[in-house]
Amino acid sequence: MYRIGELAKLNQINADTLRYYEKNGLLKPSGRSASGYRVYNDADAQQLRFILRAKAIGFSLTEIQELLEIDHNRAQWACQDVKGMVEAKAVLIQTKIDELVQFRDSLQHLADACCGGPESAEHCSILDALEANS
Amino acid sequence: MYRIGELAKLNQINADTLRYYEKNGLLKPSGRSASGYRVYNDADAQQLRFILRAKAIGFSLTEIQELLEIDHNRAQWACQDVKGMVEAKAVLIQTKIDELVQFRDSLQHLADACCGGPESAEHCSILDALEANS
DNA sequence: ATAAACCTTTGAGTTAAGTCCAAGGTCAAC
DNA sequence: GTTGACCTTGGACTTAACTCAAAGGTTTAT
Numbered sequence: 001m002y003r004i005g006e007l008a009k010l011n012q013i014n015a016d017t018l019r020y021y022e023k024n025g026l027l028k029p030s031g032r033s034a035s036g037y038r039v040y041n042d043a044d045a046q047q048l049r050f051i052l053r054a055k056a057i058g059f060s061l062t063e064i065q066e067l068l069e070i071d072h073n074r075a076q077w078a079c080q081d082v083k084g085m086v087e088a089k090a091v092l093i094q095t096k097i098d099e100l101v102q103f104r105d106s107l108q109h110l111a112d113a114c115c116g117g118p119e120s121a122e123h124c125s126i127l128d129a130l131e132a133n134s
Numbered sequence: 135m136y137r138i139g140e141l142a143k144l145n146q147i148n149a150d151t152l153r154y155y156e157k158n159g160l161l162k163p164s165g166r167s168a169s170g171y172r173v174y175n176d177a178d179a180q181q182l183r184f185i186l187r188a189k190a191i192g193f194s195l196t197e198i199q200e201l202l203e204i205d206h207n208r209a210q211w212a213c214q215d216v217k218g219m220v221e222a223k224a225v226l227i228q229t230k231i232d233e234l235v236q237f238r239d240s241l242q243h244l245a246d247a248c249c250g251g252p253e254s255a256e257h258c259s260i261l262d263a264l265e266a267n268s
Numbered sequence: 269a270t271a272a273a274c275c276t277t278t279g280a281g282t283t284a285a286g287t288c289c290a291a292g293g294t295c296a297a298c
Numbered sequence: 299g300t301t302g303a304c305c306t307t308g309g310a311c312t313t314a315a316c317t318c319a320a321a322g323g324t325t326t327a328t
Contacts (some may be wrong), residue, residue, distance in 0.1 A: 005274065015275090016317055023313090035324055036276055050264050058237040060152075061315070067264065072256045082260050083250040097234045101228055103192040107224040110191075116217040120232040121208045124217045130184050130201065139304065150287055158285090169294055171305055195285070247299090275324065282317075287310105294305070 001041045004029075011048060019049075026051055028064060058093065136174045138163075145182060152182075160185055160199060192227070 002067055008015040015127045018038075021027040027100045030039040039050075050071070066085070113125045123125060142149040152172075155161040161182055163172040174182075184205070188198045201220065204211045247259045256259060 002165050003275075010182045014317070017315085018195045019277095020316060033275095033324095035275080037324080046265070053168055053264055053266075057240050058234075067261070070255060070263065071261050074258065074261065077255040077258075078252045079248055079255050079258050080250050080252055082258050083245055083248040086241050086245045086248070086260060090238055090245065093234055093241065097231060097238065100231045100234070104224055104227045104231065106191050107220050108226065111217055111220045111224065114213055114217040114220070118212045118214055121211040121216055122206060122210065124211075124213050124216050126220060127201070127205050127208065130187050131180070131205070132187075137305075148287070151285085153307095167294095167305095169305080171294080224281055269328100271326100271328090273324100273326080276322080278320090280317100280319080283314095285312100286310075289310080290308095292306080295303085296301105296305105298299100298301090 002045065003033075004038045004040070007040045007045060007048065010045075011052060013052070021048075021051065021061075024061060024065075026061060026068065063089070109118065138172045138174070139166075141179060141182065143176050144179075145186060146187070155182075158195060158199075159200065160195060193206075193223070197223070228256065232266065 002010070004015045004018050008018055017071060018027065022029065022038075027044060030044055031039040032042045033039055049067070050068070051064055054067055055061070059067065063085070067082075110126045110129055113129070115125075136144070138152050142152055152161065156163065156172075161178060164175045164178055165173040165188070167173055181202070184202070185198055188201055193201065197219070201216075204216060212245055244260045249262070249267045258266075
């Protein structure tokens with residue numbers, strides 16, 4: 001049994017984050033104390049670790065909600081559903097990687113063409129490239 | 135001489151975006167018509183292309199503002215200042231790429247271990263991995 | 269008995285880069 | 299002389315995932 005601050009500290013997050021997760025349907029404490037304090041049990045703590053692990057992997061909170069729903073009703077889902085979600089996410093990430101690689105290459109291209117010296121930037125090739133008509 | 139809608143259309147952006155750029159000090163129209171309409175000249179149009187090109191490369195509007203400032207005062211800056219900015223940005227992007235590659239590998243790892251079949255997810259290795267204690 | 273450290277709720281603020289809306293003024297065509 | 303397309307301003311809204319503040323109640327230690 002944990003109080004909110006305790007559970008937060010154990011997982012190195014902010015108590016506000018736990019309230020936020022509750023408001024968004026990700027983690028509801030199993031009970032409340034007589035005075036209204038949130039009380040989390042071990043199952044709650046485990047679910048929180050599920051959430052944080054999935055987040056670290058890169059899932060959004062909305063996606064995590066879907067994963068939790070599946071996890072709580074495993075019998076009603078097929079392995080391929082879950083694998084499909086993960087693979088779709090992988091494709092998205094790959095797209096993002098490709099974009100960034102292209103971006104990095106553009107930058108590298110600009111930097112490579114620049115003398116990089118202490119001279120005035122009057123004729124800087126980088127600025128010229130950005131100025132260029134066309 | 136262009137009016138806001140004209141310049142926007144030519145560059146395939148929204149007129150609101152031009153007003154937003156003005157508010158944020160990126161592009162001030164060189165004048166106003168008698169009735170208060172924004173009037174952009176060719177130099178303005180060229181600066182807009184500078185902005186859009188830098189944005190396509192991946193710079194944030196704040197960074198573009200810095201680039202513009204340098205561009206407008208080239209004599210006061212050295213090539214190495216500009217090159218430094220570009221290279222710093224490249225390092226940041228590389229870091230982001232590394233993170234995403236790691237994320238993608240994590241996902242791939244999960245997906246590879248999953249049978250992906252039409253069977254119930256009762257014993258899905260992906261969900262198990264997220265559930266795992268430790 | 270009181271101070272410190274915790275908890276409660278509601279609601280607003282944060283970042284980035286726009287996008288949309290309302291209420292109204294202007295311009296060109298027919 | 300009146301549509302319709304354009305323009306003006308100010309301000310609110312969007313997404314994601316928190317984070318903070320205010321005003322007050324509870325618990326724990328001294």
